Amino acid sequence: MNETADRVLGGCRIAVLLATAVVQVGLSLVRLDDTASRIAFAALAVVLVVAAWWVLRWKPVPWPVALPGAVVVLAAAATATWAMPPDQLFGDGDWASGLAGWHMLVLLLDRPVLAMAALVFHMTLTFLRQIGSAPTDRGEIGSAVIVGLSVLAFQAATLTLIRVVNRRAGEAAEASAERDRQAHSKALAEQREADQRSRFAGQLGATLPLLAGLADRTLDPRDEEVRRRCALAATQLRRLFAENDDVPDPLVHEVSACVDLAERRGLTVTLAVSGEAAPVPTAVRRELTGPLMTALVAARSQARVSVLRTGDEIRVAAITDGEPGAAPNGSGAVDVEWHALGERSWMEAKWRSRPN
Known part of the structure; x- marks a missing residue:
C-alpha cells in the first residue's frame, strides 16, 4: 500500500x-x-x-x-x-x-x-x-x-x-x-534526444574537415593515415548510432557495432563475452569502447575482442596485429592499458562500478 x-x-x-x-x-x-x-x-x-x-x-x-x-x-x-x-x-x-x-x-x-x-x-x-x-x-x-x-x-x-x-x-x-513517472520519462527522453543531437553534431563537426579534405583533394584517400582516420570516423558514427538503440545489454551491443564495422573492412574478428549483463553509464560505455575503436582501426587483418564482467568490474580488451599510432589514455573512471606483444598489441579498458 x-x-x-x-x-x-x-x-x-x-x-x-x-x-x-x-x-x-x-x-x-x-x-x-x-x-x-x-x-x-x-x-x-x-x-x-x-x-x-x-x-x-x-x-x-x-x-x-x-x-x-x-x-x-x-x-x-x-x-x-x-x-x-x-x-x-x-x-x-x-x-x-x-x-x-x-x-x-x-x-x-x-x-x-x-x-x-x-x-x-x-x-x-x-x-x-x-x-x-x-x-x-x-x-x-x-x-x-x-x-x-x-x-x-x-x-x-x-x-x-x-x-x-x-x-x-x-x-x-x-x-x-504514474503521471509523475510519465513526465519524468518524457523529460529523460527529451534530454537523451538533445544529448544525442549534440553528440551527433560534435561527431559530424569532427568528421567534416576530413570530408572537406577528401573533397578538395588536400587529403589522399590512398594514404594509410587518411584511411585510418576515415575508418575511425566511420566506427565512431556506427557506435554512436548503436548507443541510441533500446537493447538489454547496451555495452555488448556497442562493442558488437564496432566489431561489425571492422569485419566490413575485411578484418577477421572474434568476440567473446563472459559474465552477466550489468548497468553501465553511457559516458563510461563511451570510454570503454573508445580505445577499442582505436585498436580495431589500427588492426591489419585480425583481432580478438573480449568483454569480461566479474562482480563490480568490467573489462573490454582487444589483441590485434596492428600498432595504434596514438593510443588514448583512460580517464579517472576508466583505466586503459596498452602493451606491445611482439608484432601484436594488447589493449584493456577497465571500469569498477564501486571504486576502492
Whole structure:
C-alpha cells in the first residue's frame, strides 16, 4: 500500500478511535447500574487504551493484540448483555450492544472480513440472548431486531466506506505517481534526444574537415593515415548510432557495432563475452569502447575482442596485429592499458562500478 493510502487509513483509524471514546464516555458511562456493567465498561476502556497506543501513532493494531482484544470485547459485551433483562435489550439502558461494535472496528479495521464477521457474531449473540431467555412479545422482538440490524448496518457501512475511501486514495496516488513517472520519462527522453543531437553534431563537426579534405583533394584517400582516420570516423558514427538503440545489454551491443564495422573492412574478428549483463553509464560505455575503436582501426587483418564482467568490474580488451599510432589514455573512471606483444598489441579498458 502506498504512502497516501496509509495516511488516509491512519486518519480513519484515529477518527473511529475518537468516536468510540466519545460514545463510551459520553453516552455509556451514565448508564452503568450494576457491577457486571461496570466490569464490562472497564474491560472495554482498557481495550480502547491499549489500541490507542498504535492507532495514535498512525499504525494498525497488530494481530497479536487485535485478536485477544476482540475476544475481550465480545466477552465484556456478553457480560453486560446477559446481566440485563431481555426486554431492555436495544433500549435506552443497553449501552453495550452498539458500543462493542465500534471497539471491533478500532481493533480490526485493517482486517475487514474478520471485522464484519465479529460484528455479525456479536449481534447474533445479542439476538439469541433476547429470543432464547423467555417468551417475548413479537412486536418487541421485531423492534429489537430492527434496532440491532440498524446498528449493525451503520457499523458495516462505516467499515465499507472507510475501505472504499482507502482504495480510492490508493488508486489516486498510483495514478499521480504514474503521471509523475510519465513526465519524468518524457523529460529523460527529451534530454537523451538533445544529448544525442549534440553528440551527433560534435561527431559530424569532427568528421567534416576530413570530408572537406577528401573533397578538395588536400587529403589522399590512398594514404594509410587518411584511411585510418576515415575508418575511425566511420566506427565512431556506427557506435554512436548503436548507443541510441533500446537493447538489454547496451555495452555488448556497442562493442558488437564496432566489431561489425571492422569485419566490413575485411578484418577477421572474434568476440567473446563472459559474465552477466550489468548497468553501465553511457559516458563510461563511451570510454570503454573508445580505445577499442582505436585498436580495431589500427588492426591489419585480425583481432580478438573480449568483454569480461566479474562482480563490480568490467573489462573490454582487444589483441590485434596492428600498432595504434596514438593510443588514448583512460580517464579517472576508466583505466586503459596498452602493451606491445611482439608484432601484436594488447589493449584493456577497465571500469569498477564501486571504486576502492
